[in-house]
Amino acid sequence: MMNIDAINERIKQRPPFQMIDRVTELVPDESAVGIKCVSVNEPHFMGHFPGSPIMPGVLIIESCAQLCSLVIEDGGGEDKLYVLLKVDGFKFVKAVIPGDRLEISVKKTRAGGTLYCFDAEVKAEGVLRAKGSLTFTKIDRDAVYKA
Numbered sequence: 001m002m003n004i005d006a007i008n009e010r011i012k013q014r015p016p017f018q019m020i021d022r023v024t025e026l027v028p029d030e031s032a033v034g035i036k037c038v039s040v041n042e043p044h045f046m047g048h049f050p051g052s053p054i055m056p057g058v059l060i061i062e063s064c065a066q067l068c069s070l071v072i073e074d075g076g077g078e079d080k081l082y083v084l085l086k087v088d089g090f091k092f093v094k095a096v097i098p099g100d101r102l103e104i105s106v107k108k109t110r111a112g113g114t115l116y117c118f119d120a121e122v123k124a125e126g127v128l129r130a131k132g133s134l135t136f137t138k139i140d141r142d143a144v145y146k147a
Contacts, residue, residue, distance in 0.1 A: 011066055020036060020070070032071045036104060071108060081138070084136055085136055087133075088133040091131055116137075
């Protein structure tokens with residue numbers, strides 16, 4: 001189990017873009033289960049949508065991606081980054097709204113060379129909200145930050 005302090009030691013995202021509040025299960029290099037508590041105070045709800053707040057699908061995917069990053073053991077090192085390469089077959093089955101407590105499960109399905117593939121599933125109160133696959137690749141940090 002990882003609380004918010006332990007999560008902050010492993011990922012660089014911070015509020016308002018940090019999407020994982022707690023990790024309840026972690027099998028390094030295999031799988032994880034994490035919690036995202038959805039609050040009406042999150043800034044995206046001001047515009048998505050006024051009077052009918054719904055969590056944007058892209059932020060649900062980001063929640064899954066952040067949990068996947070905790071599964072990947074080596075973290076890339078100082079000169080490498082793992083970045084999201086592909087989002088495949090994501091389906092949003094039911095809207096995520098303020099007050100939902102998301103239970104996110106990710107499982108590594110493939111790894112080799114510079115690629116890591118995961119299946120992800122998002123539930124609230126046992127009801128499926130979203131599912132799909134994510135692929136990450138390892139790149140040189142300089143490829144992103146130097147011209």
